[in-house]
Amino acid sequence: KQEVTQIPAALSVPEGENLVLNCSFTDSAIYNLQWFRQDPGKGLTSLLLIQSSQREQTSGRLNASLDKSSGRSTLYIAASQPGDSATYLCAVNGGSQGNLIFGKGTKLSVKP
Amino acid sequence: GAGVSQSPSNKVTEKGKDVELRCDPISGHTALYWYRQSLGQGLEFLIYFQGNSAPDKSGLPSDRFSAERTGGSVSTLTIQRTQQEDSAVYLCASSLGVGGRLYNEQFFGPGTRLTVL
Numbered sequence: 001k002q003e004v005t006q007i008p009a010a011l012s013v014p015e016g017e018n019l020v021l022n023c024s025f026t027d028s029a030i031y032n033l034q035w036f037r038q039d040p041g042k043g044l045t046s047l048l049l050i051q052s053s054q055r056e057q058t059s060g061r062l063n064a065s066l067d068k069s070s071g072r073s074t075l076y077i078a079a080s081q082p083g084d085s086a087t088y089l090c091a092v093n094g095g096s097q098g099n100l101i102f103g104k105g106t107k108l109s110v111k112p
Numbered sequence: 113g114a115g116v117s118q119s120p121s122n123k124v125t126e127k128g129k130d131v132e133l134r135c136d137p138i139s140g141h142t143a144l145y146w147y148r149q150s151l152g153q154g155l156e157f158l159i160y161f162q163g164n165s166a167p168d169k170s171g172l173p174s175d176r177f178s179a180e181r182t183g184g185s186v187s188t189l190t191i192q193r194t195q196q197e198d199s200a201v202y203l204c205a206s207s208l209g210v211g212g213r214l215y216n217e218q219f220f221g222p223g224t225r226l227t228v229l
Contacts, residue, residue: 034217043116043203044220089155093218097168098207099145099157100218 002027006090006103013080014111021075021106023090028068030094035064035075038087038105047088048075080110114138116221118204124227125194133189133224135204143209144187145218146179150200158202161187162209173198194228201225 003026013019023033032051036044048057048064050073056065063076077084087107091100117136125131137144146158158171161181172179176195181187191198201223207216 032217036220041225043118043222044205046217046219049217091155095157097157097160098143098209099160099171100147100155100205101157102155104154 002030002092002094002101004090004092004101004103006088006106008106009104010107010109012109012111015080015082017080017110018076018078019080019108021077021088021090021108023073023075023103025071025073025092025101027094028071030068030092031098032093033064033066033073034091034093034100035062035073036089036091038089040086044089077108080108082110082112084108085110116204116206116219118202118221118224120224121222122225122227124229126229127196128193130190130192131194131226133191133202133226135187135189135206135221137185137187137204137206138219139185141206141208141219142184143207143216144181145205145207146187146189147203147205148173148200149203149223153200155203158189191226194226196228199226199228 007022034049035047050066061078066073087105089105091102119134144161148156176192179189203223205218205220207218
């Protein structure tokens, strides 16, 4: 059974710092991996999608990498801003129905 | 264009009542997913539709839960005889599902927060 783990559960950094969020999964047979952002009381905003054949994806200050064989992904946020404060969720897609399996998230707080 | 929409945004009901939650996917998206996010729990997959068909309903938590999708668009999730443990945020997502591909990017709606008293 696929399990997704995110470390750390919470992270607080001063504005301007570069940071890395970690995601690991137990079954490397995935089709893709998606990173999301969730603001309090809101739905999920898709940040990056990495297909299983890809090693990384970039969008603005965000860079996500994927090492499928070792079951790991990282989300790198450059020059963090208070507006980046949110919970970041990692999800893998490998089920027969295309459903996502989520980690429990990393709650990020960026202090001004 | 418009994203995934869900209604109502909040629903408070009494234990034992039935509730109906609605999801309107992105236009042209053939795949639709329901998930549940409970306090302290992660996101849990409930059911998937390709077009109007749900091939596997085993992810639904109990037989009090049912879902349907008509016209390949709007979907409703119905919970009968609600229990307090049903309290959660119910999220809907859609994806292209083009050519039978299940593995496109999923886009989520804002969710329905259900509270069962």
